[in-house]
Amino acid sequence: MIDSNLIENIYKEDRRSIARAISIVETNNSFTSEYLKEIHKKVGNAYRIGITGPPGAGKSTITNQLTKFYRKQNKKVGIIAVDPTSPFTGGALLGDRVRMTDIGMDSGVFIRSMATRGSLGGLSKKAIDAADVLDAAGFDLIIFETVGVGQSELDIAQAADTTIVVLVPESGDSVQAMKAGLMEIADFFVLNKSDRPGSQQAYTALQTILMIKDHDENSWLPNIIKSVASENSGIDDIANEIERHKSYMREKNRFQSKRDHQAKVRIKEIVEHKLKDELWSETGENSLISSLEKVVLGNFSPYLIAEEIIENFKNRI
Amino acid sequence: MIDSNLIENIYKEDRRSIARAISIVETNNSFTSEYLKEIHKKVGNAYRIGITGPPGAGKSTITNQLTKFYRKQNKKVGIIAVDPTSPFTGGALLGDRVRMTDIGMDSGVFIRSMATRGSLGGLSKKAIDAADVLDAAGFDLIIFETVGVGQSELDIAQAADTTIVVLVPESGDSVQAMKAGLMEIADFFVLNKSDRPGSQQAYTALQTILMIKDHDENSWLPNIIKSVASENSGIDDIANEIERHKSYMREKNRFQSKRDHQAKVRIKEIVEHKLKDELWSETGENSLISSLEKVVLGNFSPYLIAEEIIENFKNRI
Numbered sequence: 001m002i003d004s005n006l007i008e009n010i011y012k013e014d015r016r017s018i019a020r021a022i023s024i025v026e027t028n029n030s031f032t033s034e035y036l037k038e039i040h041k042k043v044g045n046a047y048r049i050g051i052t053g054p055p056g057a058g059k060s061t062i063t064n065q066l067t068k069f070y071r072k073q074n075k076k077v078g079i080i081a082v083d084p085t086s087p088f089t090g091g092a093l094l095g096d097r098v099r100m101t102d103i104g105m106d107s108g109v110f111i112r113s114m115a116t117r118g119s120l121g122g123l124s125k126k127a128i129d130a131a132d133v134l135d136a137a138g139f140d141l142i143i144f145e146t147v148g149v150g151q152s153e154l155d156i157a158q159a160a161d162t163t164i165v166v167l168v169p170e171s172g173d174s175v176q177a178m179k180a181g182l183m184e185i186a187d188f189f190v191l192n193k194s195d196r197p198g199s200q201q202a203y204t205a206l207q208t209i210l211m212i213k214d215h216d217e218n219s220w221l222p223n224i225i226k227s228v229a230s231e232n233s234g235i236d237d238i239a240n241e242i243e244r245h246k247s248y249m250r251e252k253n254r255f256q257s258k259r260d261h262q263a264k265v266r267i268k269e270i271v272e273h274k275l276k277d278e279l280w281s282e283t284g285e286n287s288l289i290s291s292l293e294k295v296v297l298g299n300f301s302p303y304l305i306a307e308e309i310i311e312n313f314k315n316r317i
Numbered sequence: 318m319i320d321s322n323l324i325e326n327i328y329k330e331d332r333r334s335i336a337r338a339i340s341i342v343e344t345n346n347s348f349t350s351e352y353l354k355e356i357h358k359k360v361g362n363a364y365r366i367g368i369t370g371p372p373g374a375g376k377s378t379i380t381n382q383l384t385k386f387y388r389k390q391n392k393k394v395g396i397i398a399v400d401p402t403s404p405f406t407g408g409a410l411l412g413d414r415v416r417m418t419d420i421g422m423d424s425g426v427f428i429r430s431m432a433t434r435g436s437l438g439g440l441s442k443k444a445i446d447a448a449d450v451l452d453a454a455g456f457d458l459i460i461f462e463t464v465g466v467g468q469s470e471l472d473i474a475q476a477a478d479t480t481i482v483v484l485v486p487e488s489g490d491s492v493q494a495m496k497a498g499l500m501e502i503a504d505f506f507v508l509n510k511s512d513r514p515g516s517q518q519a520y521t522a523l524q525t526i527l528m529i530k531d532h533d534e535n536s537w538l539p540n541i542i543k544s545v546a547s548e549n550s551g552i553d554d555i556a557n558e559i560e561r562h563k564s565y566m567r568e569k570n571r572f573q574s575k576r577d578h579q580a581k582v583r584i585k586e587i588v589e590h591k592l593k594d595e596l597w598s599e600t601g602e603n604s605l606i607s608s609l610e611k612v613v614l615g616n617f618s619p620y621l622i623a624e625e626i627i628e629n630f631k632n633r634i
Contacts, residue, residue, distance in 0.1 A: 033620040040618035263619055268597070270623035275596065275630070276589055301357035302580055303350040306587035313592070314634045 002034045010137050011042065015110065018137050022112055025129040033270075036129060042136040044259075046078070049242060050144045050160030052182065057166040058192040061229040062238065063145050067103050069235050070141055076108045078134035080127050081145040082156060110134060124155035125269045131159075158185050159262055161255065162245045164238070166190045169202035183209065186222050187245050190238055194226035220248055279313055319351045327454050328359065332427065335454050339429055342446040350591075353446055359453035361576075363395070366559060367461045367477030369499065374483040375509040378546040379555065380462045384420050386556050387458055393425045395451035397444050398462040399473060427451060441472035442586045448476075475502050476579055478572070479562045481555070483507045486519035500526065503539050504562050507555060511543035537565055596630055 009017035025032055049066075051059050060081070067077045103109045112130055114123065131142045146156045157163050165186035191203055206224055225241050227234025249255040326334035342349055366383075368376050377398070384394045420426045429447055431440065448459045463473045474480050482503035508520055523541055542558050544551025566572040 033624070037618040037620045040620075267619045267623050267626065270619055271596065271626050271630075272593055274623060274627055275592065278627075279588065279592065280585070301354040302584045302587055303354045303357075306584050306591060307350070309584065309588050310591055310595075313588075317631045317634075 002031060002038060007035070007038055010039065010133065013137050015107070018110060018133060019112075021133045022130045025133060026114070026126050032129065033274075036132055039132065039136040043132045044135065046131070046135040046139050046142045047162075047246065048131060048142045048144065048160040050146070050157035050163040050185075051166060052146045052154070052157040052163070052185075053166035053190075054168075055147055057168050058227075058229050059145050059147070059166050062164075062166060062190065062192065062227065062235070063143050064102050065229050065232050065235040066143070066238060067109055069239050071103070071106060071108055074108075075140040076138065077110075078131070078137075078139040078142045079109070079111045079145060080114065080130050080134075080142065080156075081111065082114045082123065082127060082147070110137075110139065124159065125266070125273060127156045128159050128266060154181060154185060155265075159266070161249065161258065162187045162242050164188060164190055164242075166192050167202070167206070168193045169196050169199040187220065188222045188241050189224045190227050190234070191224055192227045192229050192234075194234070195228045195231075199226070220245070278317065319348060319355060324352070324355055327356065327450065330454050332424070335427060335450060336429075338450045339447045342450060343431070343443050349446065350587075353449060356449065356453040360449045361452065363448070363452040363456050363459045364479075364563065365448060365459045365461065365477040367463070367474035367480040367502075368483060369463045369471070369474040369480070369502075370483035370507075371485075372464055374485050375544075375546045376462050376464070376483050379481075379483060379507060379509065379544065379552070380460050381419050382546050382549050382552040383460070383555060384426055386552050388420070388423060388425055391425075392457040393455065394427075395448070395454075395456040395459045396426070396428045396462060397431065397447055397451075397459065397473075398428065399431045399440065399444060399464070427454075427456065441476065442583070442590060444473045445476050445583060471498060471502060472582075476583070478566065478575065479504045479559050481505060481507055481559075483509050484519070484523070485510045486513050486516040504537070505539045505558050506541045507544050507551070508541055509544050509546050509551075511551070512545050512548075516543070537562070595634065 006017050006021060010021055021035060024035055051063055053059055063079060063081070067079065070077050104111060112134075114127060114130070127144060131144070134142050144156050144160055146154075163185050165182045165188075167189060169191060189206060191199065191206065193199075194203075203224060203226070210222060210224075223241055225234060225237045227238060229235065249258065323334050323338060327338055338352060341352055368380055370376055380396060380398070384396065387394050421428060429451075431444060431447070444461060448461070451459050461473050461477055463471075480502050482499045482505075484506060486508060506523060508516065508523065510516075511520075520541060520543070527539060527541075540558055542551060542554045544555060546552065566575065
């Protein structure tokens with residue numbers, strides 16, 4: 001049974017209820033779908049921004065400054081931060097410590113960090129589900145902050161209406177970003193720490209790479225915005241560029257077709273998860289275990305046994 | 318139709334055929350299972366070593382030195398290297414450039430690098446499939462080299478008979494490794510670059526963490542081996558520790574039960590992949606597309622539509 005009080009309290013922006021709902025969503029049990037189906041009618045009003053890029057580019061700082069910018073306009077901001085590299089980049093997990101003293105006490109801001117460790121996949125599903133909770137709770141903007149080093153992080157970034165790729169003027173960073181698939185997903189770039197030496201060369205290199213990409217006069221050309229986020233410089237330019245992209249998307253139904261595409265990707269992921277749950281339910285697991293006796297004997301390929309399990313599954317459902 | 322010449326040539330250790338077979342396996346088309354079922358009877362003789370750890374710990378260097386060590390014993394070595402962070406650690410992709418000039422020309426060594434970018438998941442499946450090809454081709458040792466920052470990299474490391482976690486004496490590195498789940502998978506640790514300052518403290522810290530872990534007198538206690546791989550120091554200690562772990566595993570049937578467990582994990586992954594392929598086959602994709610019209614209308618939750626697609630799928634199979 002879903003708790004209708006919890007849902008009512010989400011709509012009332014009760015922080016503890018929002019936190020609990022996101023935890024339910026993360027657990028991904030049988031209630032998850034019920035809650036998300038229930039709140040769906042309130043979902044769709046928040047504008048979703050994806051911020052990604054390599055470790056150390058300053059994504060957390062930009063997220064914080066951008067949040068403060070929007071708070072001055074009295075907009076409510078939800079932040080979903082995912083960083084799979086944090087154990088080894090040694091930094092504050094998702095910049096949380098900085099964040100907490102900075103914007104964490106503001107009741108118009110809700111921050112959720114997601115660990116990838118120990119998660120049995122489905123990270124982008126969880127992040128998007130959590131965004132739906134914040135959306136239903138009436139947050140005006142939702143920022144997904146991810147480190148662009150894994151497929152699921154790219155998936156999350158692409159679940160946004162506007163995706164920002166943050167780079168720093170390190171030598172070759174733009175070339176690395178291209179290799180990492182970040183060029184394809186950027187609606188615009190932020191060249192952060194642009195007071196560093198080599199900034200102008202990095203800008204030119206990035207511009208050159210962008211010019212090589214195929215485009216026609218009707219297509220959106222990603223801009224490059226310079227910033228020094230730690231000094232709050234360039235944040236209004238970033239906000240303006242988000243607005244410009246938003247206006248562009250609103251023309252010619254682009255916004256709707258992007259959201260339709262995202263819905264399609266998301267439904268696929270939900271279907272796969274649900275089917276996996278059914279597959280390894282008690283009966284499925286038992287059939288697997290009994291098939292495994294054959295592997296112990298060593299005469300059968302795992303591929304052969306997999307085929308047998310699929311046949312069993314098909315007969316069962 | 319599978320190419321029986323190709324299979325014969327794999328058994329004859331023809332390098333081009335091995336490379337082609339691994340490419341087929343990576344493509345993951347309908348032939349993949351057929352080839353892997355066919356070669357299965359020749360699989361199971363290679364000893365599999367997993368080497369993982371944070372970026373910059375020296376995994377490639379250790380892999381290279383260990384390979385040279387085994388080559389002196391006339392053992393053939395296959396290397397499967399996976400590095401999802403490489404675009405942003407700026408290094409040689411999987412240490413390939415170093416490797417190529419060092420061991421790459423040796424006909425008793427086969428190196429395969431796997432990109433994670435653009436890969437639609439299933440990385441650990443591909444890596445293990447590729448290891449089967451090398452195993453069938455008669456390689457005595459297979460080394461999986463992965464960066465320990467993602468779930469699939471941990472999965473690969475765990476597909477080995479002996480898993481080595483490489484750390485460096487940076488402050489707090491062992492604590493980070495614990496957070497990252499590396500403590501659970503290590504059969505032993507290598508403290509590389511142990512000529513650096515702070516090495517003894519790092520050793521003690523790691524030892525302390527290991528002592529906290531639950532263990533009884535019968536359980537395997539992970540050792541810590543010091544090395545300076547770039548100077549070829551400690552490599553024989555690493556090889557000895559691999560032998561010691563191998564002997565331990567061979568006692569009391571532990572080796573077989575570990576391989577059984579790995580087979581189970583692998584079969585699960587194969588089943589999920591095959592089912593996903595069927596799910597999104599032409600008919601499945603069409604049913605998805607028609608369901609999507611409802612999303613465009615905005616009245617239905619993605620979770621509701623997902624349930625409908627699953628029903629359709631069940632009726633179809």
